[in-house]
Amino acid sequence: MGRLGQGSTEDPPAGDVRAGGAYRTEAVAEAYSFRPIARADAEEISRWRYPEPYATYDGDPSSVPGLLDPRYNYHAVTDPEGGLVGYFCFGADATVPAGRRLGLYDENALDIGLGMRPDLTGRGLGLGFVRAGLRFARQAFAPAAFRLTVTALNQRAVRVYEAAGFEVVRSFGDRGDEWLLMKRPASPEDGT
Numbered sequence: 120m121g122r123l124g125q126g127s128t129e130d131p132p133a134g135d136v137r138a139g140g141a142y143r144t145e146a147v148a149e150a151y152s153f154r155p156i157a158r159a160d161a162e163e164i165s166r167w168r169y170p171e172p173y174a175t176y177d178g179d180p181s182s183v184p185g186l187l188d189p190r191y192n193y194h195a196v197t198d199p200e201g202g203l204v205g206y207f208c209f210g211a212d213a214t215v216p217a218g219r220r221l222g223l224y225d226e227n228a229l230d231i232g233l234g235m236r237p238d239l240t241g242r243g244l245g246l247g248f249v250r251a252g253l254r255f256a257r258q259a260f261a262p263a264a265f266r267l268t269v270t271a272l273n274q275r276a277v278r279v280y281e282a283a284g285f286e287v288v289r290s291f292g293d294r295g296d297e298w299l300l301m302k303r304p305a306s307p308e309d310g311t
């Protein structure tokens with residue numbers, strides 16, 4: 120197939136993005152590879168633009184140094200042809216200042232941040248992508264638990280995280296319940 124999402128035999132029939140269900144999601148997830156991010160990946164990600172209401176996740180040239188900072192453990196996710204389909208980061212860059220001020224990250228868990236390439240979003244591919252990231256993170260970091268911080272406005276992401284076994288453990292923010300803290304054990308209870 121070509122790059123994921125650019126017209127392959129695995130594309131679901133028009134009008135039914137969920138067609139194929141778990142089998143298809145898992146088949147796609149098995150095809151992902153992870154490697155430490157390279158400059159070309161970071162530059163590509165910095166040009167990504169998400170359709171509203173997700174423009175808050177748009178890349179920016181000024182984010183390139185952060186993406187390449189080894190402390191943040193950014194990883195590129197590629198399809199079998201080597202095309203960039205998304206990224207994960209593990210650790211500090213997946214936390215937010217309001218949560219740090221509240222001491223929400225003191226408990227031992229691996230913080231996870233992620234993004235799929237914009238044209239792949241909204242098509243039911245997120246669960247397989249997240250599961251692949253959890254499998255990689257378990258092998259690479261052997262954490263006790265996984266933790267995510269997501270804006271409460273991003274219900275699309277929250278649904279995927281819940282399907283991947285995460286639960287909301289706290290809502291917080293300087294201006295009300297702006298953020299959700301989600302956690303799950305790292306043990307593969309659901310096959311991930």
Ligand SMILES: CC(C)(COP(=O)(O)OP(=O)(O)OC[C@H]1O[C@@H](n2cnc3c(N)ncnc32)[C@H](O)[C@@H]1OP(=O)(O)O)[C@@H](O)C(=O)NCCC(=O)NCCS
Pocket residue numbers: 169173176232233234235236239240241242243244245246248268269270273274275276278279282
């Ligand atoms: C977050 C992400 C992985 C989600 O994956 P996805 O493939 O786009 O999500 P899906 O298309 O599978 O949608 C997930 C669910 O949300 C639902 N959904 C879509 N838009 C929604 C909305 N505005 N409100 C509520 N639910 C919504 C879908 O119907 C689907 O529900 P279902 O599981 O019951 O069928 C992906 O969008 C992404 O990487 N985005 C990049 C930016 C980002 O949001 N990063 C997250 C940072 S924490």
